[in-house]
Amino acid sequence: MFKKQIVRLARIAVAMGAMIGGPAAAQEYPVKPIQMIVPFGQGGATDQVARLMAAPLEEALGQPVVIINQPGAGGAIGLSNLTKARPDGYTVAIGSDSTLGARPLMSETGYDADSFTMIARLVQIPSGVAVRVDSPYETLNDLVQALKTERLAYSGSGVASGPHLAMAVFLAQQGVQATFVNSDSNQDGLVKLLSGEVDFLTGGGSNFPALFGEDGQSDIRVLGLAAEERWSFMPDVPTYREQGFDYVNSQWFGLVAPAGVPQEIVDELSSKIKAMVETPEFSQRLEGFFFNAAYLGPTEMDGLVKEDMQNVRPVLAEIGLLKN
Amino acid sequence: MDLIAFSDILQGAVQVANPWVVFFVIVGVVIGMIFGAAPGLTAPAAIALFLPVTYAMGPTSSMALLLGIYCAGYFAGSIPAILINTPGAPSSAATALDGFAMARAGEGDRALSTAIWGSLIGGLFSLLLLMTIAPLLARFALTFTSVEYFSFALIGIVCVAGISRGSLAKGFAAALFGILVSTVGIDPVSGVGRFMFGEPNLMGGIPQTTALIGLFAISQMLLLSKKDTQDQIVLPTQKAASQLAVLRDLWRYRWVTFKSAVIGSLIGVLPGTGPAIASWISYSDALRAANPGDKFGQGEVKGVIACEVSNNSVTGGAMVPLLTLGIPGDPVTAILIGALMIQGVHVGPFLIQQNGSLFVSILLLLCLSNILMVAVGLSARKVAAKVLQIPPGILVPTICMMAAIGVFSISNNAFDVRLVLIFGLIGYLMVRLEFPTAPAVLGVVLGPILEKNLRNALTVSDMDFSVFITRPVSAAALIATACLLYVWLGPRKRSEVHPQPEKL
Known part of the structure; x- marks a missing residue:
């Protein structure tokens, strides 16, 4: 009777140990559910894009994708909390043009553009x-x-x-x-x-x-x-x-993770996302929101954030928003 | 726009007549009741949580569930406000003033029944406006700018003078504390961080619900858990109220009822406001029109009527700009836009034209939700009254846990749980030192509206203050404010001779 219980307890302990301790080797990523932080409330456009992505991404990765809404400060709070998560690819978030690059230039956010591993841009407007x-x-x-x-x-x-x-x-x-x-x-x-x-x-x-x-x-x-x-x-x-005005600018959303995620995991995620974003079904669903699917790989997305920051910095200084 | 084809009306009615749709309204009303009544869980939170569930439903079922939650949720916050002086949502904070005083006099059941019927009247009145003059109302609301919003909020904030019994100075101190709390975070006008102390979680400011739950619910629980029972408020046995007498009350005070319904509907129509502001403004208007014999703050049924009629008439009002312009009137309707979008319905000025049958369904669903709210509310009030018999040893930890879950669910952030504890301690100290907590909540709710609109108005006018008196609607609102202040502060000097032992 007691033996049975002890065996059962031991099994649970082993299972828990495996869940907590097992560092995800890249080749077997993902081995557990992935948390996706949406830094906006339920029902907003960002939330809906995230939920649109979750199902096909689950299928492609073979693990559940759990959406966590952390609204506040125009998306900065969710991102700030993301940067405190372990960079193992199991916590990701939806970032946007202004929250990743410009926001940290203006106030104490607890992060800057280098706090993230860019994974992929998803949509643009x-x-x-x-x-x-x-x-x-x-x-x-x-x-x-x-x-x-x-x-x-x-x-x-x-x-x-x-x-x-x-x-x-x-x-x-x-x-x-x-x-x-x-x-x-x-x-x-x-x-x-x-x-x-x-x-x-x-x-x-x-x-x-x-x-x-x-x-x-x-x-x-x-x-x-x-x-x-x-x-x-x-x-x-x-x-x-x-x-006659040479100016091109878009609002966009992309997937980011905390800085330091192993390159294999970034590649795995961004290739799965690329395949998903480029399906006609995804574009069709996006049409309901008047969004355009616009995949960009990790390097290009990083370049885009840095470029936006350079354009924005002098303007912020001029309108007095640059933090000291 | 008002020419909805007969076939659309028929189709809308047929869609609502589906048993599944009716089932979802009932489920929604029950969920709304539970979430609204549980301190910390509010109607917007319930709608946000259940929104993903609706993604797989059709538009009518989805609206059925969400509108059920919406109507019942705005009412249900008054249940704990009346019974344990712990408003379930910011919109019920004003209800607690008279509702709880009534419960202390053994009239809790009467207060609850009044709240239920009052909510029904408010809901149906605003629905009537939505059905008849929605486009007109929406256009009217669009003539208001930051100048008018500021002046309206000012009417609400001077309410502090009306509800501060005992020491006016303490009332104002509490209100200023509330406004101070509302300034934490990234400044809404110039984007600069304020009072953040290097804590990124404070960037978004202190959520209103968190402040409210801390100041009211947690502080009440701390008081209840004190050992010496002499400070505890023991409620007498509650008398059962006759529903007929309650309806007669509403008829006798029909003028208050009507005015509150109008105020609630209009505040609902104004984008960026919500039920909390509506209930405070109606309450202050009821106070202004008080007769010498009225005991506002000490269990005046008119106080409950004013708050509850107006906070539920926000529901229909807030749908007006949503359905005619695609602009949400309150926090819940902002989420409804998302719910409709996922169903492939584009919310904009042409919604009624393009989805006539959906518009009819929404009207019918709102009507159905309001009626079901009365049915569920009347049967739930018996159960709810049992809360009073729960010993503090069980009640206190349960409410505290629910409050923690509630504030956590707002943004899935453990930081908010810490915040609610801090506000609980502040609330406790305020009660012990006899500072009223209601004005603090008023400050938290109105502070951002006052600040944002004052600064926006002055930015546009190049710091010219005269805009507030040259725009007629704003000027009228400012005159109303001055009248209120005179009514409350003028004769007060004479009546202050009488000791006023009442404390909040």
Whole structure:
């Protein structure tokens, strides 16, 4: 009777020992569930992209992918907690353009861009700018010209968020200035635009298509999207380049892990993600959110973050957001 | 937009008539009741937790479950607020003022029944507005800028003067403490970190629910676990209330009921607000209109009516901008956008045009949820009242554990559990030193709205303060604020001769 119990206890102890102690050798990765931190709340776009990925990724890796929502500070809290996790490839998180590079330049986040191992970029959305439909500005050029003589106000979701920085860098390139009024979310910014509190709104392109009816009627007018070519979801909106402004900028999400994850694991994960992102089903599901699948490997993603940081640093210094 | 085809109405009704859909509404209402009543677990948290479950359902079933949680969750926070002075959610903090006082007088059942029927009236009233003048209301809400939001929040914050019995100075100190707490984290206007002490987890600030649960629930539990029983509040046996008498109360105070429903619906329509603000503003309005004989803060049933009618009328109000503009009116509707998106429904100004039958289904579901909420609420109140018979030795650890789970679930972060303990200690000290805790919660809720909108308004106007009086709606709100202050602070001097032993 007691013997049986002791044997059972011993079995449990061995099993637990194996779970805790067994360092994952790269060739057998993954041997246990993978935790994916989503640094935003349930129901948001990031959360939905993560949940979209979880199922096919589980299938490809043969282990459950568990999603943990840790919202706060525009995504910085979840990422800060990620950097405290063991770099063994079993804790990953969804990072974005502004949270990885720009945020640590501004406040004490407990991390910087070097605290991460980049794994893969997943999706991107072109940055864009919109005005009210009754606004006098018909083109991007109208707006830039007006800014040379007048002080206009604009809004976007969050101080130093991707949309804010996209516009701040653009304005700095054109040598003009505008007053930024912060909003908690893109919808909050839309309220400020429609109520006349601000003159234009900067936001990811994905926020705009749902505001247009079938015959193109809307309360807003999108002046331009900073994509390389016309965006498939809004083919009527010209790019910045077409209007004579050489500026390309997008908001994106990617998968990151704490710094120091073994190269084999990074390669394993990013190759599985590449295969998944490039399936037509994934792109089709993304269409529901007006996102574009946009895989980039670890090295390219790292380069992108560093490049964004270089562009953003002087602008942050100019608007007084750079931390001391 | 108001021309919904008859076939859409029929189709929407058929979708709701499905037994599975009705089943999900019931499940939603029960879940909402449990989450709303458990301190630390709030309606937005319940919706966030159950959202992934709905990904595999159809749009109607998904909305059935979530709207059930939504309506019941906003009401259920009042159950613990009334029975153990521990609001389940920030929106019920004002209910605790009079509700708990009623329970202490043996009228807890009457307070609960009033809350249930009041919530139904609020819910149905706002639904009526949603059905009839939604597009108009949404357009009206869009004329408001940061200037108006600031002035509205100011009406809420001067409520401190109305609810601070005993020492006004202590009331204001508590409110300022609340505002101070709300400034922790990355500043919402210029993006600078404040009071973070090198702790990255504080970047996002102190969550309102965490502060509330600490200040109310944990501090109550600490008081209960003290050895000397003389400080403990022993509630008398609760009298069973006649539902008819409760309905008669609501009729007798129909003017308060109506005003609270209007205030709640309108606050619901305004994006970026929520039920907590609605209940405080209606409460302060009820206080302003008080008759000499009213005992606000000492068990005045009008206090419960004002809070509960208005916090549930936020539900229909918040759906107005969501369904007509694609802009969420409160924290829950922000999550509903995600729920609809995953079902392939694009939430925007053309939702009603493109998904007429879904719009009809949502209206019917809201109506059904409100009615089921009464049925479940009335039967649950008997069970809930049993909470009072649980000995502190069991009640205290249970509530503390639930509170810990609740605050953990907000962002899956153990740091929040530590925070709630700290706020529990602060709350305990405040009660011991006779500082009221309700104004502190008011400060936490309204602080960010006041700050953000004041600074945004001044940024746009180039630091010109005159915008607050040149915009008519804002000017009216400021005059209302001045009236409130006069009503509370003016005659108070004379009545202060009478000792007021009541403490919160």
